[in-house]
Amino acid sequence: MPMKRPGDTAIDRYHNALGALGRAFDAIDAAFTGLTKVVGDDSQPIVEARGVEPRLTDAWRDLLSRIDEEMVVWARTFRKTHGTKPLAAAGHPDDEDADEADPYADVGDDDQDDWGMAASPDTDRAQ
Numbered sequence: 001m002p003m004k005r006p007g008d009t010a011i012d013r014y015h016n017a018l019g020a021l022g023r024a025f026d027a028i029d030a031a032f033t034g035l036t037k038v039v040g041d042d043s044q045p046i047v048e049a050r051g052v053e054p055r056l057t058d059a060w061r062d063l064l065s066r067i068d069e070e071m072v073v074w075a076r077t078f079r080k081t082h083g084t085k086p087l088a089a090a091g092h093p094d095d096e097d098a099d100e101a102d103p104y105a106d107v108g109d110d111d112q113d114d115w116g117m118a119a120s121p122d123t124d125r126a127q
Helices: 010-036 046-050 054-082 095-101
Strands: none
């Protein structure tokens, strides 16, 4: 996790906000893990027996989905800007497959036309 930067430049604020987001995700992970470890009288996790009210889970999932979509874009921008692909161990386990599920992925595949559609095998690409 990046250390807090003492300056007040745009890059310092960016790095400080990035660190705050990382700490927030660590806190979410700890809270999630903590909830799954709360056991009942039968020694089973209560959350598995009682569940969680959909009003809460729906809102949480919507937020996570919105964040996930932005992170796909951010990772793609990083790769384009820096011309590199981050190490798989440092990223999300699904990062290697992110391009396939990424709605913002480049369409520059040889097997696709300008609209992202699969080109037919008999199409003359020289046109």
